[in-house]
Amino acid sequence: MDRVVVAYALYLLISIPLTVLVARTLSKHGRTFLAEVFADSPGLANAVNQLLVVGFYLVSLGFVTLFLTSHADVATAREVFELLSVKVGVVALILGAMHLTNVLVFNGIRRRHLAPKPAAPPLPLPYPGTPQVPPFPAP
Numbered sequence: 001m002d003r004v005v006v007a008y009a010l011y012l013l014i015s016i017p018l019t020v021l022v023a024r025t026l027s028k029h030g031r032t033f034l035a036e037v038f039a040d041s042p043g044l045a046n047a048v049n050q051l052l053v054v055g056f057y058l059v060s061l062g063f064v065t066l067f068l069t070s071h072a073d074v075a076t077a078r079e080v081f082e083l084l085s086v087k088v089g090v091v092a093l094i095l096g097a098m099h100l101t102n103v104l105v106f107n108g109i110r111r112r113h114l115a116p117k118p119a120a121p122p123l124p125l126p127y128p129g130t131p132q133v134p135p136f137p138a139p
Contacts, residue, residue: 003074007083015091019060022095026102027053033106037113063094
């Protein structure tokens with residue numbers, strides 16, 4: 001078997017479980033944030049969580065498969081590990097950046113939900129220019 005094929009197989013055997021691990025962590029802990037934000041609608045919280053996880057899987061696994069190819073000549077076992085370390089390292093960095101982005105998005109959603117709501121603006125006068133009558137009789 002060609003050494004590049006071995007490197008590809010090892011790359012996939014490491015990158016795909018790593019992607020699944022990060023996605024499950026995001027799903028589990030992101031659900032807590034979303035449950036607080038959508039406390040009145042737990043079904044919506046679960047739906048948003050699932051949509052975020054599916055999006056994470058699509059982007060991550062898309063990147064993993066696009067980054068699979070290599071034009072390097074791999075003649076020794078050392079070169080297999082060097083190629084593998086670069087590929088897995090880049091995937092880990094990209095997954096870390098995506099994880100950080102998701103955490104920041106969750107935190108932003110939570111912060112926006114917990115922020116005090118602005119007071120309602122005062123109601124306009126029914127007819128501009130007409131004097132206001134007090135709600136009680138004047139003495």
